[in-house]
Amino acid sequence: ELEDSKYLNNTLIVFTSDNGAVLDKHGSNYPLRGGKRDFFEGGIRSVAFVWGQMMQMKGEVSRNLYHIMDWYPTFEFLATGVDWTKRKFARGREMSGVNIWESINSGVKCREAVSMHLDLELIIIYCISLN
Numbered sequence: 001e002l003e004d005s006k007y008l009n010n011t012l013i014v015f016t017s018d019n020g021a022v023l024d025k026h027g028s029n030y031p032l033r034g035g036k037r038d039f040f041e042g043g044i045r046s047v048a049f050v051w052g053q054m055m056q057m058k059g060e061v062s063r064n065l066y067h068i069m070d071w072y073p074t075f076e077f078l079a080t081g082v083d084w085t086k087r088k089f090a091r092g093r094e095m096s097g098v099n100i101w102e103s104i105n106s107g108v109k110c111r112e113a114v115s116m117h118l119d120l121e122l123i124i125i126y127c128i129s130l131n
Contacts, residue, residue, distance in 0.1 A: 009053050009054065011053075012050065012051070012055075013049075013051045013052060014049070014050050016047075016049075017046035017047065017048070018046070018068045019036050019043055020032065020043045020045065020046060021035050029043075032045060048066070050104050055104075055105055056106050060107065062104060064107070065113070066104075070098050070100045070110075071097070071100075073099045073100075074099050074100050077099045077101055083099050085097065098110055
């Protein structure tokens, strides 16, 4: 249907996940340790599939580091041509994610690390519930 409507040349298809499987619901992240709500790789590492005719890299596997919050600035850049991650917002705040288009399109590194927000109150409640 996309080919018939001529939108295929301007379409990016993305399948992704925000975190690992729920282990107490018979999910599995094997061979990774942990699951949803864990800070082990099984809880924070996931796969994504990206396809589009405009992509330079085709049939490649990326080992670059991405975060779920990177999709918003990337889609915004593709829609508007403006990289909002370079601008300051109200009260000097910056966008949390980064535009990963150049990285997924041509394979260049976009980041060395991802900072994670730790809700200490939630972690304490979670630790108490395990005992």
